[in-house]
Each structure stands twice: as C-alpha cells, then as structure tokens.
Amino acid sequence: MDTLLEILNDLHPDVDFETCDTLIDDEILDAFDIVSLIAEINNEFDVNISAKDIIPENFNSAQALWALIERLEDEE
Amino acid sequence: MKKKKFLSAVVIILFIAGSLYLLQRLVMPKYMDDVVEGNFIAEYYDEEKDHDVIFLGDCEVYENFSPMVLWEEYGINSYIRGSAQQLVSQSYYILEDTLRYETPDVVVFSVLAVPYNEAPRESYNRMTLDGMRWSLSKANAILDSMTEEESFLDYVFPLLRYHSRITELTADDFTYLFHRDLVSHNGYYMRVDSLPAENVPEGRPLGDYTIDAAQMEYLDKIRILCEENGIQLVLVKAPSLYPYWYDEWDAQIVDYANEHDLLYVNLLDQADEAGLDFQTDTYDGGLHLNLSGAEKLSHYFGAILRDQCGLESRRGEEALEAAWQEKALWYQEDKARQEAEIAAGG
Amino acid sequence: MSITSYSFLLFAGLLLILYYVIPRRWQWALLLIASYAFYCFSGVKYLGYILATTICAYFVSLRIWELKRRQDARLKLHKDELSREEKKAYKAAVKKKQKAWLIFALLFNFGILGVIKYGNFVVSNISGLFGASGEDLFFQLTLPLGISFYTFQTMGYLIDLYRGEYEPERNFFKFSLFVSFFPQLIQGPISRFGSLSKDLYASHPFDGRQVSFGLQRMLYGYFKKMVIADRIIAGLTTISGDPSAYTGAYVFVGMIFYAIDLYMDFSGGIDIVIGLSQALGITLPENFKRPYFSKSLKDYWHRWHISLCNWFKDYLFYPISTSSAMLAQAKKMKAAGHEGLSRRFTVYTATMTVWLSTGIWHGASWNFVVWGLLNGFFLLLSQELEPAYRRFYERFPRLEKNALWNGFRMVRTFLFVSLLCMFDYYDSVSTVVRSFVSMFTSFRLSVFWDGSLLAIGLSAVDYWILLVSLILVFIISRIQEKGQSVRGLIAARALPVRVIAWYGLFLIVILFGAYGIGYDATQFIYNQF
Numbered sequence: 011m012d013t014l015l016e017i018l019n020d021l022h023p024d025v026d027f028e029t030c031d032t033l034i035d036d037e038i039l040d041a042f043d044i045v046s047l048i049a050e051i052n053n054e055f056d057v058n059i060s061a062k063d064i065i066p067e068n069f070n071s072a073q074a075l076w077a078l079i080e081r082l083e084d085e086e
Numbered sequence: 087m088k089k090k091k092f093l094s095a096v097v098i099i100l101f102i103a104g105s106l107y108l109l110q111r112l113v114m115p116k117y118m119d120d121v122v123e124g125n126f127i128a129e130y131y132d133e134e135k136d137h138d139v140i141f142l143g144d145c146e147v148y149e150n151f152s153p154m155v156l157w158e159e160y161g162i163n164s165y166i167r168g169s170a171q172q173l174v175s176q177s178y179y180i181l182e183d184t185l186r187y188e189t190p191d192v193v194v195f196s197v198l199a200v201p202y203n204e205a206p207r208e209s210y211n212r213m214t215l216d217g218m219r220w221s222l223s224k225a226n227a228i229l230d231s232m233t234e235e236e237s238f239l240d241y242v243f244p245l246l247r248y249h250s251r252i253t254e255l256t257a258d259d260f261t262y263l264f265h266r267d268l269v270s271h272n273g274y275y276m277r278v279d280s281l282p283a284e285n286v287p288e289g290r291p292l293g294d295y296t297i298d299a300a301q302m303e304y305l306d307k308i309r310i311l312c313e314e315n316g317i318q319l320v321l322v323k324a325p326s327l328y329p330y331w332y333d334e335w336d337a338q339i340v341d342y343a344n345e346h347d348l349l350y351v352n353l354l355d356q357a358d359e360a361g362l363d364f365q366t367d368t369y370d371g372g373l374h375l376n377l378s379g380a381e382k383l384s385h386y387f388g389a390i391l392r393d394q395c396g397l398e399s400r401r402g403e404e405a406l407e408a409a410w411q412e413k414a415l416w417y418q419e420d421k422a423r424q425e426a427e428i429a430a431g432g
Numbered sequence: 433m434s435i436t437s438y439s440f441l442l443f444a445g446l447l448l449i450l451y452y453v454i455p456r457r458w459q460w461a462l463l464l465i466a467s468y469a470f471y472c473f474s475g476v477k478y479l480g481y482i483l484a485t486t487i488c489a490y491f492v493s494l495r496i497w498e499l500k501r502r503q504d505a506r507l508k509l510h511k512d513e514l515s516r517e518e519k520k521a522y523k524a525a526v527k528k529k530q531k532a533w534l535i536f537a538l539l540f541n542f543g544i545l546g547v548i549k550y551g552n553f554v555v556s557n558i559s560g561l562f563g564a565s566g567e568d569l570f571f572q573l574t575l576p577l578g579i580s581f582y583t584f585q586t587m588g589y590l591i592d593l594y595r596g597e598y599e600p601e602r603n604f605f606k607f608s609l610f611v612s613f614f615p616q617l618i619q620g621p622i623s624r625f626g627s628l629s630k631d632l633y634a635s636h637p638f639d640g641r642q643v644s645f646g647l648q649r650m651l652y653g654y655f656k657k658m659v660i661a662d663r664i665i666a667g668l669t670t671i672s673g674d675p676s677a678y679t680g681a682y683v684f685v686g687m688i689f690y691a692i693d694l695y696m697d698f699s700g701g702i703d704i705v706i707g708l709s710q711a712l713g714i715t716l717p718e719n720f721k722r723p724y725f726s727k728s729l730k731d732y733w734h735r736w737h738i739s740l741c742n743w744f745k746d747y748l749f750y751p752i753s754t755s756s757a758m759l760a761q762a763k764k765m766k767a768a769g770h771e772g773l774s775r776r777f778t779v780y781t782a783t784m785t786v787w788l789s790t791g792i793w794h795g796a797s798w799n800f801v802v803w804g805l806l807n808g809f810f811l812l813l814s815q816e817l818e819p820a821y822r823r824f825y826e827r828f829p830r831l832e833k834n835a836l837w838n839g840f841r842m843v844r845t846f847l848f849v850s851l852l853c854m855f856d857y858y859d860s861v862s863t864v865v866r867s868f869v870s871m872f873t874s875f876r877l878s879v880f881w882d883g884s885l886l887a888i889g890l891s892a893v894d895y896w897i898l899l900v901s902l903i904l905v906f907i908i909s910r911i912q913e914k915g916q917s918v919r920g921l922i923a924a925r926a927l928p929v930r931v932i933a934w935y936g937l938f939l940i941v942i943l944f945g946a947y948g949i950g951y952d953a954t955q956f957i958y959n960q961f
Binding site: 105113208235237239240246249250252253 | 927931
C-alpha cells in the first residue's frame with residue numbers, strides 16, 4: 011500500500027490520496043495518469059490490470075486500487 | 087380549479103392560434119404593387135356568381151379577353167379564372183372549384199398549356215393555388231402540380247413557406263393584412279402600354295409533336311366535367327404570337343374537337359379578321375395583348391359566343407346592370423391611371 | 433429522412449402518440465418497427481448492412497456466452513479434480529476461443545465499414561502512388577445511414593460481453609432494437625448496452641414532465657440547428673468555395689463561423705435525438721458539455737463528442753496501453769535505463785493510435801488524418817508541459833481562480849480548436865496551410881467594417897439574428913455550466929412565463945429558421961411572364 015501511495019504521489023503531488031475517494035469522478039486522474047499508473051503497478055507488483063478493470067469503482071481511491079491489485083495478485 | 091385550468095388552456099390555445107394566424111397573414115405576399123397576377127384566383131370569390139361564361143387558362147386568357155366588352159356589346163356576363171402559367175390540371179381543378187358556386191352556360195378553355203406542357207414552377211404554383219379556397223379540389227390541385235421541392239404542408243400552413251419574409255416586410259404587408267384592393271376586371275389584367283411585335287422568332291422544329299397523354303387526359307377531364315354539368319365547352323387558341331403554336335399541335339386539337347363535337351376557335355388564324363394590329367395591340371412584342379388588342383379581340387370573340395353558343399344578351403337585368411356600372415367606373419379609372427402614368431413617362 | 437424535415441416531425445409525432453396508446457409491453461416492439469421503418473426511408477437497399485451487423489453480432493454474442501457458460505459448468509462439475517494449473521489452462525483455452533469469435537466479428541463488421549467508407553480513399557491513394565490521377569474512382573458507395581454509429585455501438589457491446597460485463601440479449605428482436613434504435617442512428621450518441629438496454633426494453637407509462645422536457649429539448653435543438661447553423665452556412669460556403677479569393681481576415685471569419693456551425697449543428701442534432709428519446713422515456717448519454725467553455729484541449733475532448741471519445745478510450749486506448757506486450761516493452765526499456773522513454777512509450781503509442789483512428793473515423797481523407805494526428809500531438813505536448821504549468825500556478829496561485837485568466841484560457845482553447853477544425857472546413861490539407869498562412873500575411877482588418885462581410889451571402893439581418901441567437905445560447909450554456917437545468921427553472925415559473933418562453937422559442941424557430949424553399953436569396957424575384 012505504501013508503494014502504491016508513493017506511485018500516486020509521484021503522479022500528483024498535490025492530492026491527498028489517503029483520503030480522496032473521487033479520483034475518477036472529480037477527474038483528478040485522467041486517462042494518461044491511469045495508463046502510467048498501470049505501467050508502474052505492473053513494474054512494482056507484477057500484476058496486469060487490463061482494460062476491463064478500468065472502471066471508476068476500481069480507481070476512485072487508493073484503497074480501491076489496492077484492493078484491485080490484491081485481487082489480481084490472488085488470481086495469478 | 088378544474089374550470090380555471092380549462093379556461094387558461096382555452097386562452098392559451100386561442101392566443102397561439104390567433105397570433106400564428108396573424109403572422110401568417112402578415113408574411114404572405116400581398117401581390118399588390120408587383121406581380122398582381124397573384125391575386126386573380128382569390129378575387130373570384132368576392133363576385134356575385136351568376137356568370138354565363140367562365141374563361142379558363144393562363145395569361146392567354148387573362149390578358150386577351152375583356153369581360154367588360156363582352157358585357158357592354160353582347161350582354162354576356164363572364165369571368166376569367168386564369169393565372170400565370172396555370173397548368174391544365176390546375177385549370178381542371180379550378181373548374182371543379184367554380185362549379186361549387188355556379189354552373190355557367192359556356193366554359194372557354196385556352197389550349198396553349200395542353201401541348202406546351204411547361205414544368206411546374208413553385209412561384210407560379212403559389213400564385214395559382216394560394217388564392218384558391220380550401221376544398222378537395224384545391225388539395226388535389228396541389229398534389230397534382232407540386233414540384234419535388236415543395237411540400238403539401240407548406241400550402242396548409244403558408245407561414246412555413248413565407249416565414250423568411252418576416253425580415254423584409256413592407257408597408258404593404260400591413261396595409262393589406264386583411265383586405266386587398268381589386269386588381270383585375272373580372273379576371274382580366276388590363277395593360278394600356280404598347281410595344282410593337284418585331285422579329286417574332288419562328289418556332290424551333292421539335293423532335294416530337296405528340297401531345298403528352300397526361301395533358302390530354304386533363305383536357306378530357308375538363309370536357310367530361312362540362313358534359314356532366316350541361317356546359318358547352320369551347321376551346322380557343324389566343325392570338326399571341328409567342329410561345330409558338332405549331333401546326334402539328336393545332337391539328338391534334340382540331341382532331342380532338344372534331345372527335346367530341348367541340349367548338350375550337352384558333353384566334354391566331356383569325357387575328358386579321360379580328361382587326362388586330364401587332365404594331366399597336368400588344369404591350370410586350372406579341373406575347374400578350376394590351377387593352378386595345380383585348381377589346382378588339384373581345385368584340386370579335388363575343389360575336390362567336392353569341393352566334394355559335396346561342397348566348398342571349400342579359401342587358402337590362404337590373405342587378406347585373408348595376409354591378410357592371412360599378413365595374414365600368416373602375417375599368418375607366420384603371421385605364422385613365424395607366425394612361426396618365428405613361429404620359430408622365432412611366 | 434433529415435431530422436429537420438416535416439416528414440421526420442410527422443414520423444416522431446405519430447410514434448409518440450402510438451407509443452403511449454398501445455399496451456406498454458409492446459412499446460419496445462413499436463420502437464423496433466419504427467426504427468426499421470426509419471431505416472427504410474433512407475433507402476431499402478441499405479437494409480442488408482444493418483441486418484448483417486445485427487445477425488453477426490447476435491450470433492457471436494451467443495457463442496461467446498455459450499463458451500463461458502460451458503466453462504463455468506465444467507469448472508463447477510470438476511471443481512475438486514482439476515488442479516489450479518489445469519483450471520488456468522482450461523480458462524485460457526476458452527478465452528482464446530472467445531477471442532477468436534470476437535476477432536471474427538470485429539473484422540467482419542469493421543471490414544464492412546472499412547470497405548464502404550474508406551474503399552475509395554484507399555484505392556485512390558494507391559492508384560495515386562502509381563501515377564494514376566486518382567480521380568477515376570474504383571467504386572462509388574454511399575454510406576448506409578448511421579453505419580459508423582451502429583457499428584461502433586454494437587462492437588462495444590461484443591467487447592463488453594467478451595470481458596464478461598453482462599449477459600447477452602437472447603431475444604433477437606430486442607437485440608435488433610439495440611443496434612437500430614433510430615434516434616441515435618442519425619448522429620449518435622454511441623450508447624453502451626448496460627445503460628441503454630434497461631430503458632429500451634422497459635415499459636414506460638406516460639410521464640408528462642418527461643415528455644414535455646423531451647419536446648422542449650428538441651425545440652432547443654431545432655433552434656441551434658435551423659436558426660444558427662443552417663443560417664451561417666451561406667457565409668461558410670462562400671469563403672471555403674473560393675479559398676484563393678477569400679484570404680486573410682476572411683479565413684479567420686470562416687474559421688470562427690465553422691466552429692460555431694459545427695457545434696450548433698452537431699449538438700443541436702444531439703439535442704433533438706436525446707430530446708426525442710427522453711420523450712419516449714429513454715435516457716441517452718450526453719454527448720456535449722459546453723465544449724467551447726473548455727480551458728484546455730484536454731478539457732475540450734472531455735466535453736466534445738463524449739460518447740465517441742469514451743468509446744475510443746475504453747476499447748482502444750486502454751486495451752493498447754495495458755496490453756501485456758506494451759507493458760513488457762516498457763519494462764524492457766526501463767531495464768535498459770531509458771526511464772523517460774519507458775514512461776512515455778505506452779501513452780504515446782496508445783494516444784497516437786487513438787487519434788489516428790479518431791481522425792479516420794471522421795472521414796476518409798488526409799485532412800482528417802492530419803487533424804487527428806495534430807490533436808494527439810498537442811495533447812501529448814500539453815501533457816509534457818504539465819509540470820511547467822504546475823510550477824506556473826505555484827508561482828501565481830491566485831491566477832487559477834481568476835475569471836479574466838480563465839476567460840483568456842477559454843478563448844485561447846476555442847481559437848485553437850477552431851484552427852484544428854479548418855482541416856474539416858477546407859477540402860485539402862494544402863488549402864488549409866495556405867489559408868492559415870494568409871491569416872498572417874494578408875490580414876485586412878477593414879474587412880470587418882467596410883461591408884465585405886455583407887457580401888459573403890449573409891445580410892445585416894442575418895448577422896443580427898445570429899448575434900442575438902448566439903447570446904441566447906451563451907446565456908443558457910452559462911446556466912447549464914453552473915449545474916442548473918434551464919428547463920427545470922422555466923418549469924418552476926408561472927404558466928404565462930412558461931407559455932411565453934416556449935412559444936417564443938417556437939416562433940423564433942418558425943420565423944427565423946433557415947428552412948424551406950423560401951429560404952433563398954433569390955426568393956420571390958419573378959421572371960417576366
């Protein structure tokens with residue numbers, strides 16, 4: 011989780027990712043961010059987030075994203 | 087509460103319908119200053135409808151025959167139901183429309199449009215059809231002669247057709263919102279100016295002189311309608327030099343007249359007999375007659391109507407005399423006004 | 433049948449009445465019949481295309497689902513016998529089969545679209561390469577109505593299905609309605625099955641507020657389309673018709689007018705489509721969110737033709753940028769020490785692919801290819817400049833909320849977008865470049881007041897009507913931008929106010945709409961009889 015927060019903070023230093031849960035709804039993360047994020051996550055955690063997982067529910071908060079990563083790791 | 091709601095609904099509907107109606111009247115062309123031909127068809131409805139003769143056709147009737155002369159010299163009470171480029175089908179439906187009000191003894195139909203078969207044009211359609219009162223005949227006339235770009239709805243709600251005139255309204259549009267001035271003399275369009283006919287072109291040879299079957303069909307429908315109503319149908323070709331009248335066309339009309347035992351008068355052949363002088367009797371070089379020409383022609387044609395159709399003079403009928411007296415005043419006034427304009431160099 | 437024609441209004445009117453008169457369980461069937469009737473009006477000969485897509489997608493959707501169902505059943509049955517690896521291998525095998533079906537459907541349907549939409553373009557360019565003139569076209573096909581829209585919508589459905597997002601629609605006729613629902617055949621929006629299907633097949637009792645709101649929205653759409661877009665066209669065709677004569681300031685005028693025309697025409701059409709659907713109780717996704725209020729190009733593409741952008745994002749941008757091949761490549765680059773390149777690689781590739789496709793989607797010509805690539809390029813450029821922007825705002829924190837500054841950003845974005853639209857406006861890339869250059873070399877300011885603008889097919893009255901209408905749209909957009917519903921605000925007023933507002937708008941459309949035979953400069957100038 012800390013690694014994830016670090017990645018996120020690199021992307022947008024001005025956002026408090028620990029509390030924010032409207033990252034997509036408020037358009038804080040755009041398509042470019044999401045793609046870089048997925049590449050970074052792939053690098054760090056070795057999970058593939060595929061296009062079908064890119065839905066607001068998975069990306070609206072750091073917690074949700076973390077849950078997605080854990081779920082994917084589980085499936086591997 | 088319910089009553090109040092109902093009442094406000096009625097008020098709103100009346101307001102909307104009323105304002106749309108007013109707007110529609112406002113934007114419709116008034117045809118008062120310019121192209122007065124647009125008013126001819128509508129003027130008929132204000133007439134006392136007791137005519138002996140109804141003329142049907144295009145400019146070859148409304149610029150060449152003067153009902154005033156027919157009345158004064160022969161006591162024939164006539165009216166011209168003609169409009170610019172009136173198609174044969176439109177003449178048929180206008181005859182249907184006329185029969186809703188009266189049954190004349192004689193219908194004189196100008197045959198030029200039968201072989202000439204011009205393509206319908208929106209502007210002419212409008213001038214002919216907008217003036218008709220609503221009836222099945224009008225609806226059929228519209229459907230039969232509409233161009234591809236036109237739509238029936240534009241005739242039902244002319245506001246849709248003329249809406250863009252809202253930005254170019256003139257004083258006339260307000261002056262004539264609810265009434266029009268009389269522009270014709272029983273459908274006759276008076277012109278007193280003159281322009282001699284010179285270099286009238288010969289007709290170009292055509293590939294095919296056969297008259298279109300659909301056109302003949304409408305002529306036939308006019309004949310049958312007349313027969314059914316006990317009306318004598320007379321076919322005429324006006325003496326206009328142009329559009330060119332081909333002998334081949336004439337022969338087909340002659341055949342048709344013979345076949346159905348109709349009187350067909352080719353006034354083009356009898357122009358000299360009628361005393362027409364194309365140096366002085368036309369206002370546009372031979373297309374249409376001016377007042378002098380129309381009066382000569384009416385004098386000549388009136389005799390034919392009297393002798394060959396057995397029309398008796400109705401001079402002396404009190405109501406008619408009074409009506410025509412009034413018409414004569416307007417006839418003289420129009421003539422004097424135009425002459426004054428010409429004298430003033432107009 | 434154009435949506436501004438009497439026949440369309442008559443068609444929509446009849447449909448609305450029937451829709452609320454028949455038993456509600458048949459409403460969807462009526463929509464299907466209406467949709468096919470509508471399609472037939474545009475040409476019975478095109479029926480084959482939409483039917484081919486419908487049947488193909490229907491069949492493939494069932495295949496994909498059947499494979500999944502069998503897989504689930506088998507896994508359940510042999511739950512304990514199969515090892516984790518075996519299960520995984522089996523799932524992968526099934527996925528592969530599903531993928532084969534999906535690819536077949538994609539190739540088949542995009543193939544049809546490709547051949548009829550781009551066949552000429554491709555052939556003429558190839559023959560151009562070999563020295564042929566490129567004029568003599570290989571074949572000339574007119575596009576079947578809405579083919580770009582229904583193909584995209586239907587393929588989106590199949591991809592969603594492949595991803596397991598929902599079950600397929602088993603009823604062939606219901607499915608046909610999803611493909612052919614007629615309001616969106618005209619110009620979108622491209623809907624997703626998940627949200628549209630619920631409304632499409634549900635029964636809708638008559639809801640006065642929905643119906644009147646829907647009709648009101650249609651009216652507003654007609655206003656944008658007929659009073660503004662169709663009026664401004666006269667000036668546009670004059671300028672683009674002779675680019676060598678209309679240079680400099682005219683190009684600028686044409687550019688601005690074209691941007692206005694494009695928005696009013698397209699969003700007005702969408703208003704009509706969404707309004708009609710709303711009157712039928714069906715919610716379609718919004719396609720425009722006041723794009724000319726955008727503060728940046730990126731912002732603009734979140735507000736313009738949203739449903740298409742989302743389609744490309746969901747079905748092209750993300751799949752490319754998250755594909756394992758791309759990620760592996762990026763990883764390799766990073767391992768080789770090219771950190772920056774690795775970071776950019778996926779985004780750049782995906783972005784340029786999407787924008788090339790978006791360009792081609794808009795039309796088969798080089799103009800659109802260039803247009804698409806320029807959009808992609810500038811989006812990436814502003815992405816690169818992001819850190820600089822951030823530093824700028826850190827330095828001037830008050831600027832971010834400054835109305836004047838934001839106004840400037842909007843105007844700048846509008847001008848930039850209008851500039852890009854020139855590729856759509858002029859007929860060739862070289863004309864665009866030449867006209868663009870002339871804006872700087874031969875800009876004659878006097879064009880704006882010496883009456884020149886009155887000679888391009890628009891009269892002073894036209895300009896006044898346009899000006900007042902644009903102000904009206906601007907005010908309405910401002911209210912909407914604040915998150916308020918204009919129709920809601922009016923509906924809350926007293927009856928006379930409501931009547932005056934809507935009847936007034938109706939009259940404006942009737943009187944000032946540029947429609948009908950009468951709308952002709954040559955009107956009522958008669959020849960001599």
